[in-house]
Amino acid sequence: MAVLKTSELPRDDNDCGWWQLHQPSGEFSTLTEDLNCDYAVIGAGWTGLAAARRLAEFKPDARIIVLESGQIGNGSAGRNSGFYYDLPFLFPADEFKGREEDGRQEIRLYRSIIGELRDFVSNHNVNCDWSEIGQYHAAVSVEGANELKLIEACLDNLGEDYRTLGPVDFKKALGTDYYRSGIHTPGTVQINPLALIRALANNMPDNVTVYENSPVKRIEGGSRPRLELNSGILIAGEILLTTNTFVRSFIGARSRLVPLITFASITKPVDSGLVPGGESQWGVVPSGLFGSSMRRLSNNRYLVRSTYAYGADYWGSKRLKARAMERQMLSLRRRFLDAVNFQFDWSWSGLVSFFRGANGWLGEVEPNVYAAVSSGMPLCTLFGQQLAAFVVDAGGDALDFVLRRSHPAGLPPEPILRYTVRAMTSLRQNQEWMEI
Numbered sequence: 001m002a003v004l005k006t007s008e009l010p011r012d013d014n015d016c017g018w019w020q021l022h023q024p025s026g027e028f029s030t031l032t033e034d035l036n037c038d039y040a041v042i043g044a045g046w047t048g049l050a051a052a053r054r055l056a057e058f059k060p061d062a063r064i065i066v067l068e069s070g071q072i073g074n075g076s077a078g079r080n081s082g083f084y085y086d087l088p089f090l091f092p093a094d095e096f097k098g099r100e101e102d103g104r105q106e107i108r109l110y111r112s113i114i115g116e117l118r119d120f121v122s123n124h125n126v127n128c129d130w131s132e133i134g135q136y137h138a139a140v141s142v143e144g145a146n147e148l149k150l151i152e153a154c155l156d157n158l159g160e161d162y163r164t165l166g167p168v169d170f171k172k173a174l175g176t177d178y179y180r181s182g183i184h185t186p187g188t189v190q191i192n193p194l195a196l197i198r199a200l201a202n203n204m205p206d207n208v209t210v211y212e213n214s215p216v217k218r219i220e221g222g223s224r225p226r227l228e229l230n231s232g233i234l235i236a237g238e239i240l241l242t243t244n245t246f247v248r249s250f251i252g253a254r255s256r257l258v259p260l261i262t263f264a265s266i267t268k269p270v271d272s273g274l275v276p277g278g279e280s281q282w283g284v285v286p287s288g289l290f291g292s293s294m295r296r297l298s299n300n301r302y303l304v305r306s307t308y309a310y311g312a313d314y315w316g317s318k319r320l321k322a323r324a325m326e327r328q329m330l331s332l333r334r335r336f337l338d339a340v341n342f343q344f345d346w347s348w349s350g351l352v353s354f355f356r357g358a359n360g361w362l363g364e365v366e367p368n369v370y371a372a373v374s375s376g377m378p379l380c381t382l383f384g385q386q387l388a389a390f391v392v393d394a395g396g397d398a399l400d401f402v403l404r405r406s407h408p409a410g411l412p413p414e415p416i417l418r419y420t421v422r423a424m425t426s427l428r429q430n431q432e433w434m435e436i
Contacts, residue, residue, distance in 0.1 A: 002221035002366040008249040008314050009215050012074045017266030017303070017346035018082070018194035019074060028072060028201065028212040032231045037063040039391075040227055040236035042216050044068035045077035046377050048242035049200050050384030055240075056205035058392045064208045065234065067227075069215035069243075072201045076244050078194030079350030080377065081264060081293045081305045083135055083283055084117070086110045086187035089376050090289070091154045103158050105401055110378040113385075114189055121196070124203050128195035129298060131281055135190070138170070138182035139287040140434040145181045147287035152183060161186065174284065174296070175276030176335040182284075190283050190295065193377065219250070221366040240387055241371035244380070245314065245351040247361075250371075255361055256408040257353040257373060258421055259311035263324035265347040267302045267332070275300055276336050290428045291435025292331040302342065304328040306436055308429070310421040316349030324349075327436055355408035362387055362406040 014020075038059065041052045044066050052066050068075075088106055096103035121130050139145045155162050163184045167177040173184075201210050218228040219239060227234040241247055248255045283295040292306040307324035309316065316324075325347050332342045353375045355361065360374030360383050372387035374380050386402040389395065411417050429436065 002369075004219040004221070004250045004366070004369070006217060006246070006249045008246065010070050010075055010246065011315055012070050013348065014074070015346055015348040016074060016079050016194065017264070017348065018078050018192050020346050021266070022192055022195045022198070024073060024194065024198050028068075028210050030231070031067065031211040031214040031229055031234065034233045035065065036235045037065040038237045039064045039240065040225075040234055040238075041066045041240045041242055042227070043242035043244065043246075044072045044201055044210055044212065045075060045242065045244055046197065046380035047244065047372055047374065047384035047387070048240070049197070049204070050381045051240050051242055051372070051388045052204060052208050053200075054385045054388035055392070056208050058388060058394060060205075060207060062207060065236070066204075066208060066210045067214045067216055067229070067234070068210070068212040070213060072210070072212045073194040073197045076351045077197045079264070079348060080193050081283075081295065081303060082191045082193050083285065083293070084114060084189040084191055084377050085135070086114055086378070087160070087185055088154070089379070091151050093150065095150065095153045095157050097157060100158060102401075103154070105397070107158065107160070109382055109398055109401065111187065113378055113381050114187075117196070120200070120203070124199060126196060126199040128199065129190070129192045131190045131298075133190060133279075133281055133283070134184055134186040135188040136165070136173070136182050136184050136282065136284045137287055138179040138284050140179055141432070143431070144287040144291070144435050148181055148183060151287070155185070171277075173278050174282055175278035178335040188283070190281070219369065221369055223368065225368050237368070238391055239369045240391060241365060241369065242373075242384060242387065244373055245311065245353045247371050247373045249314070251365055253411065253413070254365070255371070255373060256411055257355055257361065258411065258417070259314060260352050260354055260421075260425070261309045261311040261316045261320070261349050262305060262352055263307045263316060263321060263328070263347065263349050264303060264305035265325055265328045265344045266297075268343045268345045270300045270302070270340050270342070272300060274340050276339055286432070286435040288428075288432035288435045290425070290432045292328070294331065294335070301345070302332060304331050306331060308425045310418055310425065311351055312418055314351060321347060321349060331436055356411065358408035359405035361408055362390065362402055
């Protein structure tokens with residue numbers, strides 16, 4: 001009988017700015033008794049909630065239980081920058097030439113998910129700062145401008161609309177002429193991710209029960225897998241493991257993921273008389289992966305996210321956090337030339353999963369135990385939905401798409417992986433220093 005034991009549990013703090021801004025409502029129980037269910041979903045982030053919701057559609061009479069180790073939304077799901085993109089997160093070097101339909105299918109899938117969420121937000125009157133304002137892809141360096149040319153070539157090849165910008169355009173749009181070139185894509189939705197993920201958890205189908213502060217420590221496989229928690233035992237027909245980067249703590253190298261920590265900060269509100277100008281809300285992502293993402297929120301706060309580090313213990317140390325905050329303040333001052341005395345209200349870290357040559361990993365771990373892991377809200381949602389389809393053998397074009405993107409290349413063993421990733425992140429952040 002296979003046994004999966006977690007080597008690490010989340011240690012999320014209360015420093016996340018989204019949590020502080022939203023002041024979450026809605027309480028979820030902790031599992032404190034022994035129960036039986038048809039499906040147990042471990043992890044209540046974008047992947048887990050999407051999987052549970054889709055399972056409920058496939059199996060309306062099944063009993064589905066979702067378990068979150070901490071407070072819902074205080075993990076990776078509610079710690080990102082809040083860009084719900086409708087285009088590929090990373091654009092391929094081949095510009096989708098010869099496989100245009102694959103790229104167009106990816107975009108259709110993301111837009112379908114955005115449409116579902118738009119209806120959910122409207123129907124449940126969710127206050128998550130849902131803003132359909134698109135996003136700016138921006139470059140400072142010559143190398144960054146070349147990355148933008150790749151994005152443009154991909155968008156042209158797929159027949160997508162975008163708008164190009166230069167320094168004067170950026171000054172008008174953002175209040176800064178720091179960027180030398182950029183493009184605006186209209187389909188990205190910017191949100192408070194914590195507010196939306198809590199709302200999704202609060203409004204699950206009737207046959208889904210969600211528990212928080214209910215970490216799973218051990219899984220015993222078999223015809224009826226057994227989950228051991230701190231205060232109860234859950235017996236399930238089938239288990240869906242959707243703990244994002246922490247999938248690695250259960251199944252190890254089989255996940256083929258690289259755990260990375262990234263950092264973000266939100267400033268105190270800027271006095272309206274000192275705002276540098278530009279649109280009342282905007283969001284910028286860097287042309288280079290290791291540059292700084294930035295948003296101006298509706299309340300005159302600014303969000304900055306930058307700095308990647310290898311997540312050996314799934315946690316950002318105080319030293320790394322302090323270094324990231326220095327870089328983030330530098331990012332603001334570079335763009336606005338000390339015109340504003342920015343001060344951070346909250347700074348935090350979060351986990352992301354990276355894969356070599358794939359968008360994620362989805363498959364059967366042990367008999368009756370399945371897992372899915374990806375990165376980015378649209379991909380995590382898509383992988384969750386299709387994990388449910390995989391478990392119930394529903395099939396379909398969307399599942400075929402996900403399975404094609406779920407074959408990451410192998411990784412070297414520890415400690416070689418750790419040293420390699422640390423060297424790579426340091427090199428890339430130095431190469432893209434101007435984008436920070």
